[in-house]
Amino acid sequence: DAGVTQSPTHLIKTRGQQVTLRCSPKSGHDTVSWYQQALGQGPQFIFQYYEEEERQRGNFPDRFSGHQFPNYSSELNVNALLLGDSALYLCASSLSNTGELFFGEGSRLTVL
Amino acid sequence: DAKTTQPTSMDCAEGRAANLPCNHSTISGNEYVYWYRQIHSQGPQYIIHGLKNNETNEMASLIITEDRKSSTLILPHATLRDTAVYYCIVRVVGGSEKLVFGKGMKLTVNP
Numbered sequence: 001d002a003g004v005t006q007s008p009t010h011l012i013k014t015r016g017q018q019v020t021l022r023c024s025p026k027s028g029h030d031t032v033s034w035y036q037q038a039l040g041q042g043p044q045f046i047f048q049y050y051e052e053e054e055r056q057r058g059n060f061p062d063r064f065s066g067h068q069f070p071n072y073s074s075e076l077n078v079n080a081l082l083l084g085d086s087a088l089y090l091c092a093s094s095l096s097n098t099g100e101l102f103f104g105e106g107s108r109l110t111v112l
Numbered sequence: 113d114a115k116t117t118q119p120t121s122m123d124c125a126e127g128r129a130a131n132l133p134c135n136h137s138t139i140s141g142n143e144y145v146y147w148y149r150q151i152h153s154q155g156p157q158y159i160i161h162g163l164k165n166n167e168t169n170e171m172a173s174l175i176i177t178e179d180r181k182s183s184t185l186i187l188p189h190a191t192l193r194d195t196a197v198y199y200c201i202v203r204v205v206g207g208s209e210k211l212v213f214g215k216g217m218k219l220t221v222n223p
Contacts, residue, residue, distance in 0.1 A: 004155070033210065042199060042213030043156065056210055090155050092211075101211060103155030 002027065004093050004104035012110045013081050021076045021107045025093030031055075032074040033101065034066060035090040043090055049074055050096055078109075086111045115139065116200045118217040124194075126223050130187040134200030137181045144205050145176060147185045149196040150216070156199065159185065190221045 005024045013019050025032050031050045035043035045058035049068035068074045072093075078085055088108050092101040117135045124130040136145060147159040160167055160174045162183075167174045173186040187194055199216040 035211075035213075040215075042215050043211075045210040045212065048210060058210065092155075100158050100161070101156075102158065105155050 004091055004102050006089075006091050006104035006107050008107055009105065010108045010110075012112060014112050015081055015083060017081050017111075018077065018079045019081060019109060021078075021089050021091075021109075023074045023076070023091030023093075023104060025072050025074070025091075026102045029093035029095050029102070030072050031094045031096045032068055032072065033092045033094070034074070034076045035092065035103075036060070037088040037090060037106070039087075046076070081111045083111050085109065115143075115202050115212065116214055118198070118200055118214065120215075121218040121220070123220050123222055124187075124190045126192060126221050127189055130190040130194065130219060130221070132185040132187070132198050132200075132217060132219060133182065134185070135182045136200070136202050139180050139202050140204075142204050143202040145174065145180075145183050146201040146203055146211070147172070147174065148199045148201065148211075148213075149194075149219075150199070151193075151196045156213075159198075190219075192221050192223065195219060195221045 007022045033048040034046040037043040046060050047057040048055045052068045063079045065077045088106040090106045092103045094101045144161050144163050146161040148156040150156045160172050162174045176183045197216040197218050
């Protein structure tokens with residue numbers, strides 16, 4: 001049983017560019033959450049998707065957007081990249097109304 | 113902001129029990145205590161969670177005080193692979209409540 005998978009694992013972009021990160025949830029999970037983790041900090045909640053809708057959002061600008069597909073997979077899009085967007089982006093999946101979140105290994109984004 | 117406070121770091125000898133404390137004095141009645149850990153360059157890993165009773169699984173034990181204002185995660189026989197950042201989090205179960213991570217506590221298991 002595959003866990004949460006994310007792609008790509010590493011990528012480098014330049015300021016002003018756009019990036020799309022992808023996540024496939026653990027089998028049987030219907031809820032996907034995205035987190036940003038800067039170096040030396042704990043993960044920060046970006047948003048959560050359930051039934052293809054954004055259910056909750058953290059304190060991130062509109063440059064951060066997402067999508068969930070009918071098969072529960074999800075994308076995170078970041079527009080107009082800034083140097084400060086450099087971070088590890090983590091996807092977590094869960095079964096709605098249960099507590100355990102399962103995290104992927106993350107996508108490490110470097111913005112130059 | 114995180115609703116928990118943890119020491120910044122802790123050392124433990126390999127093979128000994130590691131007792132990781134966490135304070136959550138403002139915890140609400142419907143909030144559970146969760147523990148996750150993050151080994152370097154990996155995603156966080158779920159360890160255990162509990163409401164008010166002590167819990168045990170194959171990874172660890174969770175001891176929650178009677179007033180629920182603090183808890184202790186116990187790794188009974190720490191190994192080098194337990195070296196990680198450990199996060200104590202309080203969370204409502206059953207809703208869309210997000211996980212609010214603090215900076216966590218770095219546990220270093222020494223040979």
